[in-house]
Amino acid sequence: MNILIPALVLAGIGFILGFLIYIVEKYFHVEEDTRLQTIQSMLPGVNCGACGFPGCAGLANAIFEGKGKPNQCKPISADKRSALETYLKEAFAEQTPSKA
Amino acid sequence: MTELIALAFGAFIVQNVILTQFLGICPFLGVSTKRSSALGMGMAVVFVILISSIVTRSLYHFVLVPFEMEYMRTIVFILVIAALVQMVELFLKKVSPSLYKALGIYLPLITTNCAVLGTAIININNNYDFVQMLVYSFFLPLGFLFVIYIFSFLREKINYAPVPKAFQGTPIALITAAILAMIFARFGGIL
Numbered sequence: 560m561n562i563l564i565p566a567l568v569l570a571g572i573g574f575i576l577g578f579l580i581y582i583v584e585k586y587f588h589v590e591e592d593t594r595l596q597t598i599q600s601m602l603p604g605v606n607c608g609a610c611g612f613p614g615c616a617g618l619a620n621a622i623f624e625g626k627g628k629p630n631q632c633k634p635i636s637a638d639k640r641s642a643l644e645t646y647l648k649e650a651f652a653e654q655t656p657s658k659a
Numbered sequence: 660m661t662e663l664i665a666l667a668f669g670a671f672i673v674q675n676v677i678l679t680q681f682l683g684i685c686p687f688l689g690v691s692t693k694r695s696s697a698l699g700m701g702m703a704v705v706f707v708i709l710i711s712s713i714v715t716r717s718l719y720h721f722v723l724v725p726f727e728m729e730y731m732r733t734i735v736f737i738l739v740i741a742a743l744v745q746m747v748e749l750f751l752k753k754v755s756p757s758l759y760k761a762l763g764i765y766l767p768l769i770t771t772n773c774a775v776l777g778t779a780i781i782n783i784n785n786n787y788d789f790v791q792m793l794v795y796s797f798f799l800p801l802g803f804l805f806v807i808y809i810f811s812f813l814r815e816k817i818n819y820a821p822v823p824k825a826f827q828g829t830p831i832a833l834i835t836a837a838i839l840a841m842i843f844a845r846f847g848g849i850l
Contacts, residue, residue, distance in 0.1 A: 564728070565731050568722065568726050568731075569728075569738075572718070572722070572735060572738060573738060576738060576739065576742035580742055580746055583746045583749050587749045589752050589756075
């Protein structure tokens with residue numbers, strides 16, 4: 560029984576903090592380019608840091624800004640990398656201004 | 660009042676968080692290569708330590724003590740610090756994107772800065788009352804900011820010095836930090 564109260568209190572604190580983060584997230588939500596999230600979801604998500612960026616979010620950001628390349632990612636499988644590369648070609652082809 | 664001034668001065672210089680207590684060495688070595696990022700990191704640490712100390716102290720006295728679970732303080736404090744850093748990050752992203760960009764990865768890294776947890780635990784161990792806690796948790800990270808800032812000046816100068824190849828990078832930075840620590844150890848005689 561003695562172990563139950565601390566566990567419940569800790570769970571309560573965790574729940575309250577999580578809820579607070581949720582509220583802050585709601586109020587201070589920043590609209591981001593959906594392509595950034597797609598790039599991040601196509602990376603393995605292991606956050607190994609072998610690419611030299613802080614985690615997969617860092618590499619996704621770098622790829623999005625054109626500072627990084629998908630082949631910097633070490634643990635990604637070959638077919639997933641080519642899928643990401645084709646996605647990047649499609650997604651960023653629209654952005655290039657058409658010549659008059 | 661004199662007691663508070665002594666406490667502030669002690670936290671700032673005499674018991675300096677980096678050079679005397681050896682807390683927060685990771686950002687001290689990692690972020691001190693450029694002056695601007697050192698300043699940004701220092702300010703973020705001041706902010707997070709001040710807020711997290713207020714929250715952890717209140718939580719300790721109003722939740723942990725009544726439930727007789729003081730032994731859980733480490734895990735509770737880590738939880739609070741991680742959540743706080745997350746909230747600060749979300750807040751900064753919306754309110755000041757330029758500062759958010761400047762701090763970059765160093766903002767989430769504050770979660771693992773042991774100076775933050777260290778301050779929270781020192782506050783509890785020394786039984787500081789609320790005002791003492793406020794003074795201590797403001798001047799301690801200010802000492803962090805001060806030291807990391809002067810260290811970034813030194814490292815920028817070291818970049819131009821003819822350092823032997825084996826000592827380039829972190830080794831020479833550690834030697835510089837050791838000499839700085841010896842200088843700061845002399846402040847111990849003041850109080």
